[in-house]
Amino acid sequence: MYVVFGIILAVLVLALHERLKGNAAALSQTASIFGLIWVGLVIACGMISNIGLRSVIELSGKEPEQARSVWLAIDSVTEGIGGGNEIVGGLWVLLLSIAALKSNAFCKKLNYLGLFVGVAGIFTVYPADILTEIFGLSQIIWFSWLGYIMLVESS
Template identity: 30%
Template sequence: MDTIINPSASGQPSIKRLAGMAFIGMALCYITLFIIYGAVLSTPADATTAEKIAYLIENKGLYNFTYVLGYVLFACLLCFCVYVVGQLGSMASKTTVAMMSLFGYFWVVVLLCTGMIGISSNELLASQNASNPAAAEVVYYAGTLLTESLGGGIEFIGGVWLFLLGVIGWRHGLLSKTLSAFTLVKGAIGIATLFSAELVLRVVFGLSGIVWFIWIGVVLIKKSS
């Protein structure tokens, strides 16, 4: 087996199975977003602000769908997973597990806020653009700033949660050494987005997330049998 999750850490096999399915569901959210943004939604790089706003309004329904899927639904699944992972870490220091869980729940709240801000901004843009283009530009930049800062560009909070999980997994056998190392690297990438605006960091964080969510999801499902 590539990973080890202590079966005695939780007496609820069905909870592990549900958490495993939730992790895989989160990976599917990521995959769907990559497909939508990679193959369907593509704003020209040299477009003016007015053209970007027009494109966003034209595809408002699809953009709102990505916020619901990638932030609201994802956050709900993540909330359950944070709770279950915290219960599985019973062998580790209570302080470390508590800090890990806090950052996990902070990530949930930030993602929910990002999704709802994104949807609200799109709706406000659609109502303001025709009558007050100047106000629409203010809404566009404010919405972009908030969503990028909270959950669309900086992955610091999620990175800390993952890094602490990797530390606990490595030190206490919650995860295998291989998965623990992968978790530590992924967490470090998330933390690095606080200090660098390089797009490659966000792309790597997202792509590695697909692998990580499926990996730990499969492990939890197997261990629940």
């Protein structure tokens, strides 16, 4: 799922940059840099998980304790680059929302929600599951609303 999300996110990052670059060029470009970095981290996280899971499954029948140790190591890596640490995604949403506010793109309520989502993502630097959950759930709402607005306005 991470890999698919990363691919779709790449398209969204570029589409939003195109939409905002006219009135908030520097902010849109900076946001896009963080968005594309996030794309790479998300895809890498998914690929590490996929390959790691295969290794753990192969080991689990023969050496269950070693399989558990390998999975703990893989989990630490994936959580560190994007599973439980959403700073880069938070920066992307925050900068994007500031750019959208400056350029009067989208509705203000969506942009303010984006500010909240971005700050929540940055706060995931503190290792508390509740912060990651707040970021994830609020971002689902933000993505859904953004998608709806982009579809309605393009038609």
